Amino acid sequence: MNTADLGLPVDVPSTALFTDQYELTMLQAALRSGTAERRSVFEVFTRRLPEGRRYGVVAGTGRVLDAVENFRFDETILGFLRERGILDDRTLDWLAGYRFRGDIWGYPEGEVYFPGSPIMRVEGTFAEAVLLETVILSILNHDSAVAAAASRMAVAAGDRPLIEMGARRTHELAAVAASRSAYVGGFHSTSDLAAGFRYNIPTVGTSAHSFTLLHDSERDAFRAQVDALGSGTTLLVDTFDVTEAVRTAVEVAGPGLGAVRIDSGDLLLLAHRVRQQLDELGARDTRIVVTSDLDEYAIASLAAAPVDAYGVGTQLVTGSGHPTCSMVYKLVARADSDAANAPLRPVAKKSMGGKASLGGRKWSARRLDEHGVAEAEVVGTGPVPAEFAERQLAVPLVRGGEVVAREPLDAARERHIAARAGLPMSAMQLSRGEAVLPTEQA
Amino acid sequence: MNTADLGLPVDVPSTALFTDQYELTMLQAALRSGTAERRSVFEVFTRRLPEGRRYGVVAGTGRVLDAVENFRFDETILGFLRERGILDDRTLDWLAGYRFRGDIWGYPEGEVYFPGSPIMRVEGTFAEAVLLETVILSILNHDSAVAAAASRMAVAAGDRPLIEMGARRTHELAAVAASRSAYVGGFHSTSDLAAGFRYNIPTVGTSAHSFTLLHDSERDAFRAQVDALGSGTTLLVDTFDVTEAVRTAVEVAGPGLGAVRIDSGDLLLLAHRVRQQLDELGARDTRIVVTSDLDEYAIASLAAAPVDAYGVGTQLVTGSGHPTCSMVYKLVARADSDAANAPLRPVAKKSMGGKASLGGRKWSARRLDEHGVAEAEVVGTGPVPAEFAERQLAVPLVRGGEVVAREPLDAARERHIAARAGLPMSAMQLSRGEAVLPTEQA
Structure with a gap:
């Protein structure tokens, strides 16, 4: 492990401590109930932009990749968890062998986003994907703000x-x-x-x-x-x-x-x-x-x-x-069993107090007008329409646990300039207003 | 060095990178002009509380002590600075031998503060004290907020x-x-x-x-x-x-x-x-x-x-x-020469756009009414009046470069409860208002 890749100017043994305790207790319960290996899809999105803002900017993606790659439970961390009495031995053993082996897709760094944009999608077993919630949100919420x-x-x-x-x-x-x-x-x-x-x-x-x-x-x-x-x-x-x-x-x-x-x-x-x-x-x-x-x-x-x-x-x-974004990490689909070929079923919390979410694995694309200017963020859960097939916003970031999308920081910087230039002129107004693109459900 | 003492859940080679470049270029210029060794006093204070807030809370002091103790320029950092061509060899050599050998006084962690409270005071040569500006402010501004x-x-x-x-x-x-x-x-x-x-x-x-x-x-x-x-x-x-x-x-x-x-x-x-x-x-x-x-x-x-x-x-x-405080780190006194016994002279930026500051090394104490409730934050630059001599707010934190004020986190937590309890009742109001204590110049 090259600790210089951790997004910190310091040596870090692991990013696995940047985790809320409930992720580990959920893991323990899921291991026990036999649901831990169900294939699951988590998505990062936001229900709203900060008040008055016209667009959001995805940042921190590169740091997320570093964090995922180095997310391991070493003996120091396991010893701490054991001492605290938080977890049983089976869960601790499982954590000792943990590394993320699933897939992550996401908006590339520097891209703009809107309410409902599926900014990042983490696919794997419930057990491996649920553990990444806090560290992914910490990075994206801070850096994007x-x-x-x-x-x-x-x-x-x-x-x-x-x-x-x-x-x-x-x-x-x-x-x-x-x-x-x-x-x-x-x-x-x-x-x-x-x-x-x-x-x-x-x-x-x-x-x-x-x-x-x-x-x-x-x-x-x-x-x-x-x-x-x-x-x-x-x-x-x-x-x-x-x-x-x-x-x-x-x-x-x-x-x-x-x-x-x-x-x-x-x-x-x-x-x-x-x-x-x-x-x-x-x-x-x-x-x-x-x-x-x-x-x-x-x-x-x-x-x-x-x-x-x-x-x-x-x-x-x-x-x-607006020192933080309101990005959340939600389970949007999961299999009914832990069979490798079990179909994914959309899931969602019921609407209540504005915290509803749309179930199902999503694709998204930006619809352009005849001048090539973006006019809508289109988000769908079904098959991708032909017109958008080649222009999906999400790109592969991690495949089978391997990071596939490292890039120099300048690439993200240039991408942001291009993405912003593709928005309607009103995006450049500093005055408060609505999101400059509507998000449409395809 | 015990890296677990760094205020991070990670190993850190040094906190010296948490520095704004100008501190190093000022050092280089001061070494050259012969002023680097002038005895200097820097103070941390804020000109105002966040709008509507009744009191501030000092936090991060323990982390500052860890940061100061580990503030060293190791070969990795020196190599980086050398490569960048920011500094000359004399300055790099000076940094290689750096450790803070001065004194730090400050409000103990958990204490409350008000506009003008001398929250922390760093005394040493200009060279050794100027370098700590950014890391001290980062910690206190974030943690206190x-x-x-x-x-x-x-x-x-x-x-x-x-x-x-x-x-x-x-x-x-x-x-x-x-x-x-x-x-x-x-x-x-x-x-x-x-x-x-x-x-x-x-x-x-x-x-x-x-x-x-x-x-x-x-x-x-x-x-x-x-x-x-x-x-x-x-x-x-x-x-x-x-x-x-x-x-x-x-x-x-x-x-x-x-x-x-x-x-x-x-x-x-x-x-x-x-x-x-x-x-x-x-x-x-x-x-x-x-x-x-x-x-x-x-x-x-x-x-x-x-x-x-x-x-x-x-x-x-x-x-x-209010995600940050507006604490600043200002030179308030310095010697006219680098003689060890040269007297300190108060210095201050001239008032302009509200950024004036009061020169001179300060003491402070909280004046109580007849019921033992705080009624004013008293700040002075001269001799400490007898009534306050035993009740100064600042305590020694570092003496001759050695940390002398380590304490368990619970001590700060309990101190805060006591400090808040000593304020007028109106401190507990959530509604917006003025600082609950006036700051008086003694």
Whole structure:
């Protein structure tokens, strides 16, 4: 096992601990009742997008594949479970030999989704598939929430680069996954070294107010930074007085100064003022980077301002108001017996309090209008109509327990750009509204 | 190094990667300008509580101590930094020998805090202290956000136990920290095996709708579960028809059935109806557990309902609307030279856009009224007045690089109960309002 493939910047013995206890007690009961080996189909989907959002973004798929591959109950974990007295010996023995040997299909990473989209489908015995519920949902719910926010910010930013700098606002390892998701959603770089280490995302960074305050004068601080990092560096100009700082910055670094960063105040006003000042000082190529609690709306409001790059932290890693998706993992079909050829029967919880689900294994495709623009997410349980046969949204991810869909992160990033471009124009609106595609039952 | 102490259920070579790149480039520049060894004081504080919240809860302190202790640049990390070309050789050499040798003071875990409270103070050379910014903020911002939500839920739940079950709604490792923070804030157990493994938090779990749907009838499913787990188990009764399920559950398990769980529908109505039915069936001791997107308000609304326990997921791990705190890590004082006895000079960013901070190393204490109830958070930079000398809020956490404040998680949990009990009654109101204590500058 290559632990560097676990989606973490750390060594992990197994992802099997990322499991809710009831999955194991259900396993024990199913082993006892003789239903554990019934062939089962679980699907990941969401009943709704976050309020006002036009589309969702699938992210975390690559991390799910790593997690499934490394989902093993080693002696440490088994010892813990034994000590707790949660499970009987038969169940512990079964877990000792566990590895997922079934199939997983799903929307490829970066694809967009809508309410009811069958985002991922896990097929295997009940026993092997039920155990993956928590880890799959953890990853997809977190990563997709961040990617959705990132995508909206990328739309708002247009051609200007976005820097992810939210590590300090979320759990230290969630931050690494957030950087990854932000990259899928359209960000360009990260301040987080762990994300650079693990996912090879470009890393950037300049200085904080503390660096200026450490020195006896702002000029000393700027000189120290330029001496150490070159005139291409980014100087932080809002520790005391912005106008004075910009003047000092160009004096110290020369007109070849890489960039200045503004981290507080009226960014719109300051960007215009600083641009004018830089131009007057001959620093026409010096870029302006803005940071300071930006979200997609703040980014959009700076579209007409002379801003060259945005650094985004809190609102990115917290999904801009929606820190999690509401994806669920539901049994939609299962066999009546554990015979290998037993037919699958659709199953579903009865409607109650809005938690109904549609039984049956699903296919899905995006119906296009005559201009090639998506007009509906079509989801069906029967045979796939000929017009959609070659254009199903789900692709094979795992076959017989073997991962078959590894890809570089850039592939997901490019796929997202293409998928978003295939949506109606209204998808790019930041204003609240309905899902931009209706989901139709075929 | 005991990797089990890292706050993760996994082996980690070092926490030093959980760092924003600018901390390293600032280090390089400070080494070059000769300011790196200036004695410096950084403080963690927040300018505001989340809107409407009455108090904050410090959580994650124990994880910060683990992170600081294991913050080392091993050859893998140094090789990565070297390859990226981010740093010069002198800086890389410096990092190779890094370990934090300074002092850390802070509010003990579980304590409450207010805007301006000096939650943590890191003292050392600029070089050694600046590097800890991101990892300290990541941990405190995430964990304290979850603990604050947990505390409000615990107030709403009164004597009824709260079960943390949000792992599927957040990053798989953030989930482990969230369970820990929920426990500090007043939760009783978790569904997350990793949290049980790592922090010895009691784990619980029963079954999902999929388990019922796997079987040929609800009765078969209940029988399977009771056979495997005993009649003390919790049966999920809302897959089809609740009334019928409750009848079947008691028939199968007998009146000694442990509990039933309701996961959808009108919980208030259903709880009353199910209680009455259970009583009529002689299952007077069978408990009712409710789950389904609960938050502190939903919990409070069920106060008069015959509910025995609450399971909380999404809203807990996402901080009930506030998934992060706004804690910052600011240089508040530093020496003018690197002489060991150089006096500390207060420093602060100039006010602009609300990001001003108060310079100088701070002490704090809680002023009590004649009944022993807290009436103000007093924060000062000068000598500590005699009345507060013995009652400062901050305690030593690290001395000369050695952790001096390890404690069991239960100590933090009990401290939080006591700290909350010392606040004015209005702290327990769930309604939006101002911080329940004013912060006064002494």
